Amino acid sequence: MTFRNGLNSLLRPEDSVLLLIDHQPYQLANLNSHDPHAVVNASTGLAKAARVFGVPTVLTSVLAARGGLLFPQITDVFPGQEVIDRTFINTWEDKKVVDAVKATGRKQLIIAGLWTEVCVAMPVIHALGDGWDTTVITDACGGVSVEAHRVAIQRMIAAGANTMTWLALAAEWQRDWARTETAGELTEVLSQHAAGSGIAYFWEQQLLNTPVSA
Numbered sequence: 001m002t003f004r005n006g007l008n009s010l011l012r013p014e015d016s017v018l019l020l021i022d023h024q025p026y027q028l029a030n031l032n033s034h035d036p037h038a039v040v041n042a043s044t045g046l047a048k049a050a051r052v053f054g055v056p057t058v059l060t061s062v063l064a065a066r067g068g069l070l071f072p073q074i075t076d077v078f079p080g081q082e083v084i085d086r087t088f089i090n091t092w093e094d095k096k097v098v099d100a101v102k103a104t105g106r107k108q109l110i111i112a113g114l115w116t117e118v119c120v121a122m123p124v125i126h127a128l129g130d131g132w133d134t135t136v137i138t139d140a141c142g143g144v145s146v147e148a149h150r151v152a153i154q155r156m157i158a159a160g161a162n163t164m165t166w167l168a169l170a171a172e173w174q175r176d177w178a179r180t181e182t183a184g185e186l187t188e189v190l191s192q193h194a195a196g197s198g199i200a201y202f203w204e205q206q207l208l209n210t211p212v213s214a
Contacts, residue, residue, distance in 0.1 A: 011135065013053035013173045017106035020047065020059050020140075021091050021113025021120060025068035031114060031142040033149035039114070042139040044073040045193030046112060046166040051077055052185040053173045056104040060084040060097055062119065092123035092130075108133050110169065112140035117152035125159045135162040137169060167194055 023043050028036055050057045057078060061070055064085045069075070075083065088094045091113075101109065109132040113120045120141050127134050136156055143149035153163060164172075170186060177183050191198040 010175075011108050011110070011169060011172045012175075013055050015106055016050075016053075016055045016108045016110055016173070017101055017104045018046070018050045018055050018057040018110045018112075019091070019097070019101060019123075020057060020070075020074060021111065021123065022060065022062050022067075023071045023074055023114055024061055024064065025071075027067065027114035027119075028071075028142075030144050033116070033143040033146045034139070036142075039140065039142045040071060040073055041193055041195075042137075042166045043071065043112060044077070045189060046137055046140045046169070047074050047077040048189045048193070049166065049170040049173065049186065052170075052182050052189060055110075055173070056106065057081075058084065058097060058100045060086060060091055060094075062086050062089065062091075089118060090122035090126060091119060092126035108135065110135045110137060112137040112166075114142055115148070116141040116143040117148040121152045121156055124156045124161050128160045133162075134160075135164060135169075137166050138163050139165045167197075 020043070028039070031039060047057065059070060059075070059078065059081060061067065061083050062085070064083070070083055075081070084094070084096050084100065086094045086097065091097050109127055111120060111124055111134065120136060124134055124136055136153070138153055141149065143152060157163060170189070174182060174186055187201065191201050
């Protein structure tokens with residue numbers, strides 16, 4: 001059952017599965033909705049957050065022999081993990097991908113990929129129709145234009161998808177800084193990929209470690 005309000009609507013690491021779609025050189029070459037550096041950074045931060053919280057992550061590419069391998073920033077987070085290479089434009093039509101997601105036993109499906117209007121929108125709408133509680137991580141996606149990305153996000157929201165950014169997701173998974181088993185590792189990820197927040201953390205550490213003058 002999909003909840004739209006209340007505590008049960010929030011994402012939980014023990015119920016989440018992450019599907020990363022087509023973060024490949026060909027798609028990045030014509031990404032114009034975002035700064036490409038920002039998309040690579042957000043995608044990497046998302047992948048690392050999933051690792052911190054033990055969220056199963058399915059990696060998939062399309063025609064990798066022509067479109068290129070997944071960004072090494074992502075595959076390095078999951079060394080040795082198979083990348084499912086497809087011919088289907090709609091990832092959710094590939095049985096290997098769907099079976100890999102189902103095998104996790106999780107119910108909260110989180111998706112990010114390139115391009116938003118094609119390889120993200122189609123599987124999101126398809127999975128929603130199959131009853132999945134589906135969330136799109138918008139800043140780890142990107143389209144061929146600002147309009148293409150925005151219209152795709154609007155289309156997926158209208159279909160019933162949730163949307164959020166990778167940093168919001170990481171905070172939702174953490175939920176409580178008293179959860180020390182993940183707080184330290186997550187802080188390290190934030191320091192690497194959360195820009196101003198990460199730099200502010202280093203500044204805070206500097207101030208805490210500066211002796212007080214007599």
